[in-house]
Amino acid sequence: MNEKFLIIGLDGLDWKLFNKFSSEGLFNKCSKEIEQGFKSRLDTTIPSITPVALPSFMTGLTPLKIKDGYVSGQKRVKDFSQIPHETFWEYNDIKSCIVNLRCTYKPRELNGKLVAGDLYTPSEKSDYTYPKELKSKVKGFHDKLDNREYRKSVEKCTSILKKDTQEKLKVFRNLILNEDFDISLFWDGNMDLLFHYRWGKWNEIREYIEMIDDKIHSIYRKTKAKNIILLSDHGFDRKHQYDFHLNTWLKKKSYLKMKGLFKLDYLNSLIYKLGIKHKKLGRILNKITSTNKKKEENDFAFSRRYPGVDYNKTLAQAPKGFWGIELNWKKLEKDEYEKIRSKIIGELEKVKHKGKRVFKDIWTSEELYGVSTYEKNVPDLFFVNHPNYRCVPPAGKKLVSKTAEGNPKTKGGHENSPCATFIAQGDDIKSKNFKNKFNIYDIAPTLLHYFGVSIPKNMDGKVRKGIFKKNSKAYQRKITYSEEKEKERIKNLVKDLKF
Numbered sequence: 001m002n003e004k005f006l007i008i009g010l011d012g013l014d015w016k017l018f019n020k021f022s023s024e025g026l027f028n029k030c031s032k033e034i035e036q037g038f039k040s041r042l043d044t045t046i047p048s049i050t051p052v053a054l055p056s057f058m059t060g061l062t063p064l065k066i067k068d069g070y071v072s073g074q075k076r077v078k079d080f081s082q083i084p085h086e087t088f089w090e091y092n093d094i095k096s097c098i099v100n101l102r103c104t105y106k107p108r109e110l111n112g113k114l115v116a117g118d119l120y121t122p123s124e125k126s127d128y129t130y131p132k133e134l135k136s137k138v139k140g141f142h143d144k145l146d147n148r149e150y151r152k153s154v155e156k157c158t159s160i161l162k163k164d165t166q167e168k169l170k171v172f173r174n175l176i177l178n179e180d181f182d183i184s185l186f187w188d189g190n191m192d193l194l195f196h197y198r199w200g201k202w203n204e205i206r207e208y209i210e211m212i213d214d215k216i217h218s219i220y221r222k223t224k225a226k227n228i229i230l231l232s233d234h235g236f237d238r239k240h241q242y243d244f245h246l247n248t249w250l251k252k253k254s255y256l257k258m259k260g261l262f263k264l265d266y267l268n269s270l271i272y273k274l275g276i277k278h279k280k281l282g283r284i285l286n287k288i289t290s291t292n293k294k295k296e297e298n299d300f301a302f303s304r305r306y307p308g309v310d311y312n313k314t315l316a317q318a319p320k321g322f323w324g325i326e327l328n329w330k331k332l333e334k335d336e337y338e339k340i341r342s343k344i345i346g347e348l349e350k351v352k353h354k355g356k357r358v359f360k361d362i363w364t365s366e367e368l369y370g371v372s373t374y375e376k377n378v379p380d381l382f383f384v385n386h387p388n389y390r391c392v393p394p395a396g397k398k399l400v401s402k403t404a405e406g407n408p409k410t411k412g413g414h415e416n417s418p419c420a421t422f423i424a425q426g427d428d429i430k431s432k433n434f435k436n437k438f439n440i441y442d443i444a445p446t447l448l449h450y451f452g453v454s455i456p457k458n459m460d461g462k463v464r465k466g467i468f469k470k471n472s473k474a475y476q477r478k479i480t481y482s483e484e485k486e487k488e489r490i491k492n493l494v495k496d497l498k499f
Contacts, residue, residue: 003225007185011192014235015041015419029217037425046382047323048418053233058087060444060461078120081106088444099172101187158204161190199412227426235417240390246318247395259310321393324379428472454482
């Protein structure tokens with residue numbers, strides 16, 4: 001019970017929702033602490049989804065630098081043990097207890113204890129703890145993974161998730177009250193599931209928040225932690241009502257070219273609908289019809305998300321659909337690349353449906369993450385849609401259609417919700433709102449600075465000393481920098497592969 005920081009993650013807690021709930025008296029117990037500290041909107045990653053946001057939170061890197069990540073490698077990193085980047089709790093052996101944090105399966109060695117979160121943990125039978133023998137003490141932690149009743153019985157969803165969270169918080173409480181840690185972190189992934197499955201059921205959501213507010217406050221009082229942080233990884237909104245077929249738009253504008261039978265508009269739309277309604281069948285059809293079995297000389301470097309594209313003639317496509325556009329820089333000189341990119345932005349800003357702009361915000365990679373993606377295998381344009389819309393991949397006939405993902409009134413989504421929440425209070429935290437822009441990848445370097453650790457030069461996040469009191473050591477300490485530690489982990493990984 002010697003925490004410098006108690007960190008609680010509330011997955012999907014939107015900044016506007018938090019303020020709405022707070023004004024209604026929710027987070028009542030925590031609010032007494034919050035009022036003595038400060039709260040701020042937290043800008044998360046684009047795309048605003050957990051598998052992208054949490055690796056940035058843990059490492060202080062933008063998604064463009066996460067090796068083989070969802071943005072740079074077009075796939076979700078499902079094996080935490082293979083990520084060649086240090087997390088903030090791995091520097092200088094900061095003693096930590098990390099419980100239920102998503103994207104931490106398979107666990108790797110740390111100074112302390114780790115219980116991986118539900119995302120990518122296969123089942124209760126998996127080795128999801130470090131050290132391995134810890135599993136016997138937390139037995140049953142992932143029982144919900146083996147019996148996902150919350151999906152089968154939506155009416156019972158809230159009570160199931162509520163009970164599961166209470167059990168997980170009990171495990172966390174027992175672990176941190178019996179040992180001293182510098183950082184104790186608990187991540188509540190069930191709040192995200194609640195917003196997804198019970199959107200609009202505000203009485204149920206309020207009941208859940210009251211429960212978790214009470215449990216968090218109790219743990220905070222018991223630990224007597226110096227500082228507490230509450231944060232989320234992304235925001236939330238009602239599920240989109242319309243699908244905007246971005247590749248159809250690119251095709252109409254002659255940026256994207258199809259070939260063979262795929263010039264017929266209906267084929268890609270059919271495969272997409274089958275993929276939504278019958279995922280296994282959709283994957284089989286996509287694999288059979290894929291034109292990416294053998295990469296063409298001028299092919300894009302990314303994996304294809306749908307078949308039929310003539311990559312020799314295509315200048316731009318949206319392989320991931322809902323958050324980015326990739327330009328074919330192999331076909332474009334730098335000046336031409338920038339002209340076409342600017343032209344696409346200007347044209348997208350004018351796209352409207354029923355009098356509303358479909359694209360709320362559009363960024364170049366330089367504007368969003370500070371680096372050019374020319375000649376790099378990552379998206380060249382990033383965007384967030386108006387909440388009523390979500391971009392989808394197929395290049396069919398329709399430009400806009402009603403969502404193929406079911407009734408949007410009963411579901412929540414966060415593809416268009418990059419406004420997360422950050423709240424901090426404690427002995428070292430000042431009591432005013434933070435005025436500067438605050439990104440999710442700023443948290444790791446700020447914590448490292450607090451613990452007197454030099455910030456690796458490859459980190460993209462900034463140390464936000466402004467959150468600390470002026471008389472605190474963290475505020476008065478000079479920020480120092482060190483060479484990257486990433487190379488050490490890569491060397492070790494290579495060494496382990498050698499026989």
